[in-house]
Structures are given as C-alpha cells and as structure tokens.
C-alpha cells in the first residue's frame with residue numbers, strides 16, 4: 001500500500017533549501033487550523049470534567065453528546081434526527097479514512113469518487129480500500145460543481161462530496177444536492193457530504209445547506225444511501241477536542257456502529273462532556289464567523305477577491321504555483337500551499353490555497369505583504 005505524501009510534507013520539501021527574508025516575521029497561511037483560543041467556557045467544561053476519566057468511553061458515545069448534536073442539526077438544518085441516525089466520532093478525519101474501508105469491504109472491485117481538489121484523507125481511504133478512484137474535477141469552468149456521466153456514476157460504490165469546499169470555498173445549492181440524492185437512490189451508491197465548513201458562513205440568508213435537508217425535500221425521509229459529516233474543529237476553534245458526527249441512513253449506521261466497536265476510536269468522556277457544551281452553544285460560533293467575515297473583507301480590499309459564502313480559504317489563481325510559493329517565502333517570509341498538492345490530474349495547477357485563520361490585524365499585515373509580492377511577480 002503506497003500512500004501519497006501529505007501536502008505539508010511536499011511543501012516542506014519545496015521550501016527546504018530556501019532562506020526566507022528575515023526582515024519579516026514568518027507567516028503561515030497554509031493550514032486549515034483556526035489560530036484562536038478555544039472559547040473559555042469550553043476550556044472550563046473540560047477542566048471540570050476530569051473526574052470522568054475513570055470510565056471507559058462507549059464507542060456509541062454518551063447520550064448527552066448525541067442529544068447536543070441532534071439539537072444542533074434540528075436548529076441549524078431543521079432536520080430532526082433519531083438516536084439511531086447519528087454517531088458521534090473522534091473528529092471526522094478518522095471516519096473519512098475508515099468508513100470507506102467499512103463500506104467497500106465486501107465489494108470486489110470498489111469504485112470511489114470524490115471532489116478534486118480534496119482533503120487528502122479521501123485519497124488515503126481509496127488507497128487503503130484498493131478502490132478505483134474517479135476524480136470529480138472542480139474547475140472555474142464548471143463553477144466548482146462536479147460533472148459526471150450516469151454511465152460512470154453507475155459504477156460508483158461511494159461518492160464523497162465536500163460542500164462548503166476545501167480548498168475552493170465553493171458552495172452547492174439544495175437543488176444540486178437533491179439531484180445527487182436522486183442519483184444515489186437510482187444507482188444505489190453511498191453518498192457522503194463532508195460538511196465540516198458548514199458553520200463558517202457570512203450571510204444569514206445564505207447559509208450552506210446540508211445533504212440531510214436535500215434528502216427531506218425530495219421525500220427521502222429515511223436518508224437512504226445518504227450520510228453527512230460535521231465537526232466542531234472549525235466551528236468552535238477546537239480541533240484538539242476531536243468531536244464530529246456522522247449522520248443519515250440508519251441501516252448503514254447500524255452496521256458501521258458494530259465496525260466502530262472494533263476500531264476503538266471512542267472519545268474520552270471528559271471530551272464528550274465538553275463537546276456537548278460546545279455543540280449546544282451558538283453564540284461563540286457567531287463570534288468566529290464575524291472574524292472570518294472581517295478577514296475576507298480585508299482580503300477583498302487588498303487582493304480584490306470575491307468573498308465566498310463560506311469557509312476560510314482563498315483559492316487564488318497564480319502563475320506557476322510552486323515557483324510562486326518558493327519566491328513568496330524567500331522574499332516575504334510567507335508560506336502558502338500550492339494548489340497542485342491538493343489536486344490530481346492537473347487540478348489545482350496555477351492555484352494556491354490561503355487559509356485566513358489569524359486575527360484581522362495579522363491578516364491585514366500579511367495580505368499587504370502578499371500584495372506587494374504579487375506586484376513584482378512575473
């Protein structure tokens with residue numbers, strides 16, 4: 001089994017012989033990790049829960065955590081889930097890696113499709129499953145919406161979409177998602193939407209939609225063949241808490257739950273208690289949304305970009321993304337991620353990904369430096 005090098009490892013290799021300009025403080029815009037303190041009430045909840053360390057956590061998760069997640073999906077998406085329709089997980093990364101292995105285990109020649117560029121765990125999972133991969137290319141020309149023929153789709157066992165999208169920041173309409181649900185039912189494949197960025201939106205009237213809502217609106221009330229993933233990492237600036245969920249088709253989840261018993265990824269009970277408090281609160285999330293919105297407004301002023309509907313990424317078109325990344329580091333001591341490290345078959349070429357995960361003062365300073373660099377870049 002050969003796994004592709006992780007994008008950050010490729011970046012380290014690309015920059016290893018370069019001496020950055022020490023006139024500037026080093027700024028990294030590479031990683032999708034919010035650089036803010038986890039809100040105090042979440043930290044306090046964790047400190048107050050340490051007495052719960054004396055128990056083994058259940059793989060299925062504590063009821064109060066499931067209730068908090070169910071309440072979140074109800075308030076946010078107006079979708080009322082049953083207990084059997086949701087499983088708390090140890091961050092969504094582990095699910096993205098092990099769910100395909102569970103789902104495709106009995107398939108002789110598995111086929112997995114996912115959006116391209118992508119969060120690299122999708123590809124790692126396909127490698128681990130020995131699945132044939134179909135890349136759903138996201139380009140400016142197709143408006144970052146995958147185009148795939150029915151002929152090809154018929155061959156898929158598992159499709160992973162990711163809207164709001166990392167790294168392109170594209171969003172999808174409910175109408176489009178409804179079409180995907182119809183296809184998942186017609187051709188009998190499992191459809192996942194990775195919705196980890198659904199809470200980082202900037203307009204109350206344009207909140208990202210969930211695949212669960214699309215299911216309900218076309219009458220797939222049991223979410224047959226459909227699953228969503230969501231996470232607290234970006235929403236609450238708490239990636240270290242490792243709290244996410246998988247929700248949807250209860251027949252699939254029932255079997256997956258059995259499998260998870262063996263995976264052994266149960267979240268420690270103090271973390272579950274803390275995560276429940278975070279999922280139950282919306283005020284702190286609004287605070288983060290305000291910060292990201294401000295960052296995008298700064299980026300719009302400085303770089304002239306359009307503000308996306310969600311996420312904290314800028315997918316910026318540049319000439320020769322690797323050279324751009326090297327020279328930017330050398331001249332301005334700023335690290336960005338070449339888009340081609342996140343895509344395959346030429347997707348992501350001539351793009352860089354910028355993560356706006358710092359406060360607005362730092363964001364402004366670093367984007368001014370970036371602008372200055374772009375002016376002289378040929």
Ligand SMILES: Cc1ncc(COP(=O)(O)O)c(C=O)c1O
Nearest residue numbers: 032091092093119166196231233
């Ligand atoms: C698209 C996407 N999905 C999933 C994850 C994993 O998030 P977590 O494991 O923290 O829930 C990330 C993290 O960067 C991501 O960008």
